[in-house]
Amino acid sequence: MPRNKEFDYDEKLIVARDLFWKKGYNATSMNDLVDAMEINRSSIYLTYGNKHDLFLKSLTNYIQKKDKQYRLAAEKSEDPLEAVKNIIYSVLQSVLLDNNCLFTNSVFELAGSDKEVGNMLAKQTLVAVALFEKLLKKAKNNGSLTSDKSPRALAHFLVSGLTSIYNTHILFSDKQLTKQTTAILIESITK
Template identity: 45%
Template sequence: MARPIEFDYNKKLNIARELFWEKGYSRTSMNDLEERLQLNRSSIYRSFGNKQELFIKCLQSYISFKEDEYSLAASKGKSPLNSVIAIINDIEQNIILDTKTCLSIYTTFELGRLDVDVYKVLQKQSEKTVGLFETLVEQAQKIGEIPKDKSPQDLAYYIVSCLAAIWHADILFKNSAITKKVSKMIIDSITK
């Protein structure tokens, strides 16, 4: 009996994530995955499941990484509003420095309406991000950094929706000055 080939699961998962990110879910074939991962199809199925299951694992690992980035950015703020601004500025800098669109946003537009399982992962992540911003907005309102006439939940949904707008502006206009202006307008709109 042949001994199974051992490999670093997380390393292969990251390689698959990069491939999906590069080509998109729909344009990535099982042949592409076999070639890039240097694993045969049966090893991929045994270790990661089918293409959709592998993609969801890749998406979840990416989301976990982004949540850690948001938490780190928020911890840099000296106040709740400052934390909101730090997250938005961190995202803005990532957009300007990285040529790839956020995998969650990319996936939202590619699969958000087509794949129920992917939608559930994206929705859960979005609701968690909304919760983070809602908490920060509530704290900022308590100390007068954000006007109290705005619903913290509505503002949180607005901020999360606007994060996609920053990516959108960068993709369409390829101008960091415009990307920065969009970020600033988002920040200005929540503080006035």
């Protein structure tokens, strides 16, 4: 008779996600996962699959968290340009609190060598681009965005700029520089 799981699936997934987030995929061993999740190796394999499967589930969980963050930030204002700024400021707050980003880490560590991860990250990037593009088109239509740049190209630039906020803070741990990077990104749509 099989034993019932004696742990919360989502809770342990978040533990694994945060470990991958902190250490990266390649530096995280199965022993690290067993120790951090406080469940045995066979339970990890039976519940989540191998290390790669667990990583994909962790990354999916992180992406869902970021989607929700962006959506909630955008919903704080009915003005589309303010909604874009709210998303950018929410990223700044995340950077200052977490000092890391599983998405950004995964882009640089795995996207070029792991097709499945690369596809997942590219798909999510396009989701973020679509959100920004929609808001920027609305801002252009209501006159609050005066740039002659294509909303789609500007949306891609903003999504790349979000990564630069993380990169700046991770590399230099300088809050002032990180805030200045954020301000310059916002200026790209306001001037």
